[in-house]
Amino acid sequence: MSEVRELRAVAEEAMDAGARWLAAAGEEWARTRFKPSGEEVTDADVEVERRVTRVLRQRTPGIPVIGEESSGKGPLPPRCWLLDPIDGTMNFTRGAPGHALSLAYVADGTPSLGVVHAPALGRRWSTGTTRLAATGSSGAVELSHAVVGLTGVGSGRTRAGRFIGRLYDEAYRIRLQGAMSLDLVGVSEGWLDACVCIGPKPWDVAAGTALVRERGKAVLGLDGGEFGFGSPVLAAGSEPLARGLMSVWRSIASEEGRT
Numbered sequence: 001m002s003e004v005r006e007l008r009a010v011a012e013e014a015m016d017a018g019a020r021w022l023a024a025a026g027e028e029w030a031r032t033r034f035k036p037s038g039e040e041v042t043d044a045d046v047e048v049e050r051r052v053t054r055v056l057r058q059r060t061p062g063i064p065v066i067g068e069e070s071s072g073k074g075p076l077p078p079r080c081w082l083l084d085p086i087d088g089t090m091n092f093t094r095g096a097p098g099h100a101l102s103l104a105y106v107a108d109g110t111p112s113l114g115v116v117h118a119p120a121l122g123r124r125w126s127t128g129t130t131r132l133a134a135t136g137s138s139g140a141v142e143l144s145h146a147v148v149g150l151t152g153v154g155s156g157r158t159r160a161g162r163f164i165g166r167l168y169d170e171a172y173r174i175r176l177q178g179a180m181s182l183d184l185v186g187v188s189e190g191w192l193d194a195c196v197c198i199g200p201k202p203w204d205v206a207a208g209t210a211l212v213r214e215r216g217k218a219v220l221g222l223d224g225g226e227f228g229f230g231s232p233v234l235a236a237g238s239e240p241l242a243r244g245l246m247s248v249w250r251s252i253a254s255e256e257g258r259t
Contacts, residue, residue, distance in 0.1 A: 004113055007060070007105050008128050011081075011115045014055035015124070018048040018085065018101050019117050032093050040089045045069050048085035048101060056081050063105075068203045076202060076229065079107040084203040088179030097121050102181040104206030109228055114207030116181045125185050127210045140172070140193045141240040147173045147191075148237075148245070149183035152198030160198050162252050167196075170248065184208025187236045188215045194237025196245050202229040209236070218242040222249070 025044055032040050049067040056065050066076060067083040076082075081103065086092050088099035097120035104114040117124045140146040148171045153160040167174055175192065177183060180200055186192035188211040197205055209219045209227060218239040221231030224246055235245040 004105075004128065008113050008115075008126065010056065010059045011103050011105065011113060012126065013059065014052045015101055015103055015115050015117050017055050018052040019119050021051050022048055022086075022101070023119050032089075040093060041069065042086070042089060042093060044092070045086045045089055049083060052083055052085065052101070052103065056083075066203065068201065071203070076106065076109065079105070082106050082111070082203045082206040084181065084201075087181040087204060088177075091178050096178075098177050098179050098182055100179055100181045100185075102203065102207040104203075104210055106202070106206055111206040111210040111213075114210030116185050116207050116211065118182065125188070125211055127214050141238055143167075143170045143172075143241065143244050143248075145172050146193035146237070146241055147171070147175060148241075149175045149177060149186055149192045149195035150198075151176070151178060151180045151183050151195070152200065159252055163196075163198070163249060166248055166252065180204040181208045184212050184219075184236055187217060188212045192237075194235065194241040194245060196249070197234040197236075199232060200234050205234055209234075212236045220246055222246065 022044060032042055034040060046069050049069045053065045053067055063079060063081055064077045065081045065083060069085060084102040086099055087102045092099040100116050100118040102116050104111040113127045115126045148167060150164060153164055180197045183195040184205060185208055187195050212219050217237055219227045219236045220242045221227040222233055224243060227234050233249055235242040
């Protein structure tokens with residue numbers, strides 16, 4: 001526990017370094033270019049990652065930092081920091097407030113602490129802090145009563161399109177906010193009853209997963225078990241809702257004849 005407290009302090013310090021810089025960065029840092037994958041990236045993404053990483057390496061030199069903008073291929077180390085410098089880059093480039101810095105400490109594939117900071121909202125969420133119980137959730141256990149967040153539904157994803165169509169039929173309301181970390185925060189805080197992240201990368205969801213699990217809610221993967229970073233889809237919420245969402249996803253996959 002003492003190690004986790006020390007690592008949390010390091011994470012907060014590193015996030016402060018990135019968030020302070022981003023708050024003062026000019027518009028020139030938000031100019032968009034595209035990665036080979038087709039995703040948007042800005043100089044701000046790269047600079048925030050550099051500043052956060054610098055603090056982490058200075059304070060915890062024995063723990064590798066895996067950031068979205070500098071990561072290579074291959075498995076994660078047994079323990080590491082996972083960093084998304086700006087989750088919701090498209091929102092950021094357009095001046096929308098729904099973007100966040102997301103940082104998690106992961107050991108053996110399991111996030112044990114997470115920090116999510118939304119600079120335009122002036123909000124930060126951290127595991128291990130004294131927090132009141134979530135008050136916004138409806139307590140829904142059926143999709144027909146649930147407000148569900150959905151991210152990872154970019155163009156060209158046929159199954160994602162079918163899935164969102166099915167959710168519009170079965171869920172009470174759908175919310176597309178454009179940042180996986182903030183959807184997971186929404187589940188942990190109760191703004192959302194549940195969320196689904198399609199095609200999540202480890203740095204997209206590690207911190208949010210830690211926050212959701214700390215609240216006693218489920219984060220499930222494709223097979224219906226605990227979410228692991230190899231899963232192509234994540235569902236979070238109360239266990240009945242998360243299982244219901246994964247059931248919808250699998251039924252679409254079954255109709256297509258693949259997983």
